[in-house]
Amino acid sequence: MEFIITSEDRLKEIIKECLADLNPGPIIQAQSEPKHVYSIRELAFELQCSTTKVQQLKNSGKIPYTQFGRKCIFSVNDVLKALSQDTNISGSLNKKKKH
Numbered sequence: 369m370e371f372i373i374t375s376e377d378r379l380k381e382i383i384k385e386c387l388a389d390l391n392p393g394p395i396i397q398a399q400s401e402p403k404h405v406y407s408i409r410e411l412a413f414e415l416q417c418s419t420t421k422v423q424q425l426k427n428s429g430k431i432p433y434t435q436f437g438r439k440c441i442f443s444v445n446d447v448l449k450a451l452s453q454d455t456n457i458s459g460s461l462n463k464k465k466k467h
Contacts, residue, residue: 402443402444402445403443403444403445404441404442404443404444405441405442405444406439406440406441406442407439407440408422408423408426408440410442411442411444411447414444415447415451425451426440430450430451430454431446431447431450431451432446432447432450433447
């Protein structure tokens with residue numbers, strides 16, 4: 369076994385040269401697919417609120433959804449965007465009623 373003694377700067381240069389030789393090209397980050405949920409219960413879980421609150425928001429038209437037959441499909445990103453634009457809603461999502 370042979371040992372090579374070098375400085376830290378030279379070692380960094382060697383590593384950069386080796387990586388440049390590999391030339392992997394630009395790294396492209398894959399866009400994640402938009403997340404959809406398929407029930408009021410799932411959306412309530414994502415928003416950390418009650419199913420009743422989600423049902424009220426849906427019925428009042430304050431959150432977007434697509435309906436196929438009896439099934440509602442919610443885009444989590446679109447719902448969060450709608451809620452962030454209406455400050456009255458987003459502030460009351462996690463508040464629990466006092467008994």
